Amino acid sequence: MRTAFSRSSGSSITGVWKQDVNLVVNSTTQRLSLTTADDTVYTYYNGVLQSISYRGGYVQTLSYDANGNNTGVTDSYGRTLTFSYGPQGLLQSMTVPGGQVYQYTYLGRYDQSVFSGVDPSQIGTDKRALQSVIEPAGTSGATGNPTVQYLYENASFPFALTGIINENGVRFATYTYGTDGRVAAEQHAGGVEQNTFSYDDVAGTTTITNPLSKQAVYYFEKDSRGLPRLTHIAGQPSTNCVASDSYFANNASDFVTDEADAEGRVTHYDRDARGLPTAVTRGYGTASAVVTSYTWHTTLHVPTQIVDPGLTTALTWNPSGQLSQVTQTDTTSQTVPYSTNGQTRAWSYTYDAYGNLLTVDGPLAGTGDTVTYTHNSSGFLASVTNEVGQVTTITAWNGRGQPTSITDPNGVARNLAYDSLGRLTSTTVDPTGLSAVTTIAYNAVGDITQISRPNGAYLHYTAAADPGSGKHRRVHCLYPRRHGERDSLADQRRQRQPSAVPDRSL
Incomplete structure (x- = not known):
């Protein structure tokens, strides 16, 4: 069956629809059930999702207001996520178990301070772009409510994400686009992890250049639904790398039948009518081929x-x-x-x-x-x-379900504390006796800045450059100091230890 779907922009996608889930419709109750490949069941009523059931009996049930907005999700234990909405039906806040609240703000259609140079008529009244996510107060390393901000600076594509400002107020991600609206480059602060993209629609290829100028060409073809499908990755030769090729082949149902890795090793898949592999042959076509066979429920x-x-x-x-x-x-x-x-x-x-x-x-x-x-x-x-x-018991939990008090088989208790994002901030061993406390401090973006041990020793982490990118990170012990530096791929490039100070294991 060939089906056409329309986008809000007016463009459309046309292709052959193939059922990859089990679909059951009850005409009496007007309920529709979809069972996915992992046996998760989604139940709909009049086209609205009502519940999600997982193998084992765990269920999440959704609730809605009169406007059709999803106001909450309640699981089998009564734990609830709640959502609130603004006048335009946009999500304003989410409250998680434990009471922490996440807030969301949006850019309006006439916000010229952000959509610089954009004709307001390009932005429909129902168009909004996520401007910020405001995290709960009480987050370790942050004053007030940490906020992540999203930027839209491309006048030609006003809803294309061009940057992200992290909780430290540092722009740590930048995205640029070509004249056709496809991403042309991405990078983190200071040029870390910069990748560029170029496209050849005639050849059906995308070329990606990584931070070390190594190029790989990705070849695509249309599958039976008219969607792009990866068939070949050609790694281009460079100073440090030889050329490499990886290939992928699919059957008429669009399931992978063969994969060849960059070193020429082929894996072959035999599949049943559901697309499940009945035999996987590694080293296919060689005398040393190894076969694993599967029988399915x-x-x-x-x-x-x-x-x-x-x-x-x-x-x-x-x-x-x-x-x-x-x-x-x-x-x-x-x-x-x-x-x-x-x-x-x-x-x-x-x-x-x-x-x-x-x-x-x-x-x-x-x-x-x-x-x-x-x-x-x-x-x-x-x-x-x-x-x-031997029995280990958990005697207390916070609203997120994280353990706050654990007693080991020797009867020694350990108390644990967390910040509003659920990150561990301290452990106290034997709180009524020895009271040995280890604390963990974070900065606003969630990087560990210091681990302090009960004896006063500590590990301290600092960003020497490009805060927010982690390009340069230093690790300090109580007296020794170890320096580490990362390259544009964010890989460890250099580590040094002052010669007068003995090395210590981290």
């Missing part, structure tokens, strides 16, 4: 048997789609110095009604090597009992 997209050379793995799944047993059988044939053919190992798994893992038993016979897990009423992990009966 009749309704779920999960394997029930995997056969590798020398090893067969059988997998059993419960009615909720969770792995309940794994059995490995040795199929090797060697007899010197001894034979292991036919020996097996098995693991079994159990779960609660919400899909949380309860036990793992195996591979020893009997139940003597079972690991047991418990969860609280909110689904958060409450305890772990290992194979020898």
